[in-house]
Amino acid sequence: MTDKIIELDDDGFEENVLKSEKPIMVDFWAPWCGPCKAIAPTIEALEKTYGDQMTFAKINVDENPLSPSKYGVQAIPTLIFFKNGEIADQITGMVAKEKLEQTIKDTL
């Protein structure tokens, strides 16, 4: 059994992301963003495979403006991979499943 994709907010960002024991991928998204919706099934599928090694999380940038601004996110979807509280990798825009999977493996 693995965890599902967790929903973050600005208040809990530090606690849940920077202090996360497992590596964590944060998906910066918004409801108006077509590509964000399009990439979501790929992320869900990868969560099923890698969910026990990495935490998968998402944050709605409309409701939580502080975190995207802190990390310079000016385009979505942006996926930021954190390991031990530091940014390990970052992907902006639509990517192939293989590229995303490779980035997950590299982060782990």
Next chain:
Amino acid sequence: MPAFDHDLVIIGAGPAGLTAGLYAARARLNVLLIEKAVPGGQIIVTDWIENYPGFPEGISGFDLAEKMKNQAEALGLKMETAEVQSLKLTPDVKEVVLQEKTIQAKSLIIASGASPKKLGIGEDRYMGKGISFCATCDAPFFKEKTVVAVGGGDTAVQEAIYLTKFVKKVYLIHRRDELRATKILQERAFANDKIEILWDTVATGVDGFFGIEGVHVKNVKTGEEKTLKADGCFLWVGTTPNTQFLNDLLDTDAYGFIRADARMQTSVPGVFAAGDVRDTPLRQVSTAVGDGAIAAVSAEHYLENEFT
């Protein structure tokens, strides 16, 4: 005879590939559609489509892509997510090389589409940090800010108009002294107070530390150079074909778009091209859909003639 996996493999799940898949599935071909990312292609990043018939109020690109995908799947189309690495084409078999396996097909439709062209003004450094190809993705990050939009075609003008819903001002810069975009879009742009058009002007670079602070532009007639103070730079200067896997196996035009005849037949029998990847005079959803239908029927004829 090789042991074929499929009668037909379609590469790319944009409007051309999904339509080809729909026709092939209805023809009861053993067909597989391969998509590297997600179904929809470029329309996924199109906020609003109002020139595709049947949707009088217009439709979002994402919703149209979903509908096309659902329709093709309901008719029996099988899809797989993988990135094509290369092709091997012989008269007997068309091989599609993926990362983990090679698929052997009797025929092939290439509908891999096109991607926004880069200008070489720092896209790699500033992508996601001020440079964007997608207003519907990124416009809300530039609320009440000033942005530059580059281009003069339908995409550039439509997306510049979309940007004005969010930003304070759009400089639309175009290298010629008139727009190429369709007249209804031009009328809207000229009537929009937030859009200032700079004619005969090209973008030569951007600067900024965290994000973009300025866009360098040059007037191609007077040679005058200046920097526009702006927080974002959106590029819509045409497209380049997605043919990295092709390795010169097919005839293309000077820009790399695949040459095909009125039946979508390429220079190799049994290999067809459809949609934006083809050397076509118009790249629209409506033309891609037509290409896809013709390519599927041509593939069906090819299979009847060569394999029965």
